[in-house]
Amino acid sequence: MIKGKAWVAKTYVMSFEMIIQQYWTSPIDPVENARWVMAGVDEAFNKENGFKDFGYTFIVAGHNFAGGGKSIEHCITGLMGAGIKAVFATSFARLQFRNAINYGMPFITARDMNLGCDTGDELEYDPESGIIRNLTKATQFESVPVAPFVAEVAAEGGLMSFIRKKIADGSIADLH
Amino acid sequence: MAFNSGRDSVVPGQLVWVDVHTVMTMDYLGKQCFKAFESLGTDKQLFDKERVICVSDHLVPPPTEQWATMLNEWRAIVKSYDIPNFYDLGRQGIAHQVMVEQGHVLPGKVSIGTDSHANTYGAVGAVGNAIGVTDAAIAMATGKCWFRVPETVKFYIKGTWQPWVMAKDLSLHIMGMMHWNGHLIYKSLEYCGPAIEALDMAGRMTLCNMTVDLGAKNGIIAPDEKTAAYLQPAAKGQWDFIASDDDARYDAVYEVDVTNVGPTVSRPDKLDDVVPVEQVVGTKFNKAFVGTCTNGRTEDFAIMAAILKDKQIHRDVNMICIPASTQVYLECLQKGYIETLVKAGAAFETSSCGPCAGIHTGVAGDGDIVLSAGNRNMKGRMGSKKAQIYLTSPAVVAASAVRGEITDPRTFDV
Numbered sequence: 084m085i086k087g088k089a090w091v092a093k094t095y096v097m098s099f100e101m102i103i104q105q106y107w108t109s110p111i112d113p114v115e116n117a118r119w120v121m122a123g124v125d126e127a128f129n130k131e132n133g134f135k136d137f138g139y140t141f142i143v144a145g146h147n148f149a150g151g152g153k154s155i156e157h158c159i160t161g162l163m164g165a166g167i168k169a170v171f172a173t174s175f176a177r178l179q180f181r182n183a184i185n186y187g188m189p190f191i192t193a194r195d196m197n198l199g200c201d202t203g204d205e206l207e208y209d210p211e212s213g214i215i216r217n218l219t220k221a222t223q224f225e226s227v228p229v230a231p232f233v234a235e236v237a238a239e240g241g242l243m244s245f246i247r248k249k250i251a252d253g254s255i256a257d258l259h
Numbered sequence: 260m261a262f263n264s265g266r267d268s269v270v271p272g273q274l275v276w277v278d279v280h281t282v283m284t285m286d287y288l289g290k291q292c293f294k295a296f297e298s299l300g301t302d303k304q305l306f307d308k309e310r311v312i313c314v315s316d317h318l319v320p321p322p323t324e325q326w327a328t329m330l331n332e333w334r335a336i337v338k339s340y341d342i343p344n345f346y347d348l349g350r351q352g353i354a355h356q357v358m359v360e361q362g363h364v365l366p367g368k369v370s371i372g373t374d375s376h377a378n379t380y381g382a383v384g385a386v387g388n389a390i391g392v393t394d395a396a397i398a399m400a401t402g403k404c405w406f407r408v409p410e411t412v413k414f415y416i417k418g419t420w421q422p423w424v425m426a427k428d429l430s431l432h433i434m435g436m437m438h439w440n441g442h443l444i445y446k447s448l449e450y451c452g453p454a455i456e457a458l459d460m461a462g463r464m465t466l467c468n469m470t471v472d473l474g475a476k477n478g479i480i481a482p483d484e485k486t487a488a489y490l491q492p493a494a495k496g497q498w499d500f501i502a503s504d505d506d507a508r509y510d511a512v513y514e515v516d517v518t519n520v521g522p523t524v525s526r527p528d529k530l531d532d533v534v535p536v537e538q539v540v541g542t543k544f545n546k547a548f549v550g551t552c553t554n555g556r557t558e559d560f561a562i563m564a565a566i567l568k569d570k571q572i573h574r575d576v577n578m579i580c581i582p583a584s585t586q587v588y589l590e591c592l593q594k595g596y597i598e599t600l601v602k603a604g605a606a607f608e609t610s611s612c613g614p615c616a617g618i619h620t621g622v623a624g625d626g627d628i629v630l631s632a633g634n635r636n637m638k639g640r641m642g643s644k645k646a647q648i649y650l651t652s653p654a655v656v657a658a659s660a661v662r663g664e665i666t667d668p669r670t671f672d673v
């Protein structure tokens with residue numbers, strides 16, 4: 084069970100605003116990327132550790148979270164470094180959805196949940212059942228179940244460790 | 260996908276590891292890919308160094324000292340792996356153009372790249388897919404990448420292309436129908452029908468290129484004789500014709516009659532704010548840009564040269580043209596398009612992404628109104644957030660540049 088405060092996106096959240104252009108080439112590192120993550124999304128986040136310092140645990144969004152088509156993984160590591168434990172959205176842009184799976188960051192599909200939540204609401208997420216409770220509003224949402232592969236990768240701490248282990252024990256050839 | 264994952268069949272939603280034919284990475288993420296790859300413990304063994312394609316495109320020639328240093332690090336790492344297919348300044352091009360024109364993507368095979376417009380590879384019947392650094396590193400080590408088998412949406416395009424109407428217009432038209440990152444998110448798009456068969460390879464590349472902006476996983480066109488003729492001189496590897504199974508299941512089928520599609524424009528800030536050119540005719544602009552992985556090909560400059568021959572670009576318009584690759588540059592030079600366009604008052608730059616992502620060679624400043632044949636027009640995409648970007652075809656850009664205001668090429672006296 085994960086509990087914490089949510090930030091609710093008012094409009095589309097774009098990957099190129101989550102990490103603004105000057106940081107596209109910075110090293111992919113949770114601590115480093117968390118300093119400027121979301122800087123272009125909202126004026127309130129546009130200072131060092133601007134988003135991180137709000138101490139959110141969850142993000143709730145509508146369609147196409149992290150859209151706009153950038154492949155940069157800094158968006159995901161930045162959120163991780165800023166303490167985000169899960170993102171709930173109606174849909175995700177496929178590139179960042181993929182990156183999130185690869186980093187073991189839960190990107191959870193929960194339709195229209197943004198319509199019934201406000202920034203600052205206290206949420207509780209049960210990864211086992213996929214149920215998300217809004218404790219502030221006393222409401223509840225269901226999410227789309229996560230594929231076994233995704234859970235397996237997350238349990239290994241991300242795809243890099245998952246693969247590293249398979250290379251080390253020689254089972255890499257069995258990937259299919 | 261079934262074939263490339265060693266299976267007889269796959270179903271949508273299934274997660275499978277697929278054999279990739281090629282992995283592409285480029286200057287500004289490439290070093291990170293190699294570093295991540297090295298951390299996997301394969302003792303620096305690439306799965307196949309002939310099939311790891313490295314390109315310098317976003318940062319060349321380097322506009323700042325910082326990027327010159329980054330490029331030097333990039334070159335050093337590529338050199339240390341003795342990568343034979345390294346397209347660096349002098350032989351460079353936008354990665355997606357290079358991948359297709361140099362035969363690194365083949366029908367029926369899966370190729371991945373660390374840039375979103377890898378969807379372009381579908382033009383030759385390949386599955387082209389954008390991935391991040393992690394996926395690239397893993398593919399460089401294992402030759403594999405995981406995929407969720409997508410649902411397929413078919414676009415049947417019929418009718419006859421009207422004069423001065425280009426694949427870009429159809430692409431923007433579909434953007435208006437389906438919305439930017441809208442209903443097609445995660446889907447695989449298949450373009451087919453007589454109007455697609457009539458399209459040249461450049462147009463097919465434009466169309467597949469922009470499927471990523473529809474939110475789709477990839478876009479694909481079945482290979483035909485045109486594909487074979489195009490690939491024949493350059494193809495690196497064997498390939499077969501593949502087509503969809505006759506009993507292929509589609510999530511949805513859309514039909515568009517291209518006879519009714521005219522020159523089309525996407526208005527600033529939102530890609531799907533699409534209108535027929537008539538609705539924006541007369542809009543003044545001060546910058547024009549033709550290049551990018553969407554519309555920087557020889558055929559694009561050919562149509563511009565036809566329009567701008569013996570004409571002068573308006574004094575209030577600065578036009579920048581950037582061929583998508585060195586090969587395209589050379590072709591345009593040999594065919595005389597560059598001479599025609601330079602005489603008309605266009606400025607040419609060496610091949611790179613240029614100002615497309617707001618990096619260099621002609622970025623937009625405050626108050627600029629840009630008429631671009633590129634692919635994205637969100638606020639700040641080409642530089643200043645106080646600039647506006649209209650997107651359209653090279654034909655509309657050329658005709659409009661003469662008048663200094665958006666012009667319908669069909670009403671233009673060529």
Ligand code: SF4
Binds near residue numbers: 551616634
């Ligand atoms: S030309 Fe533009 S869209 Fe294409 S790869 Fe370069 S920056 Fe990306």
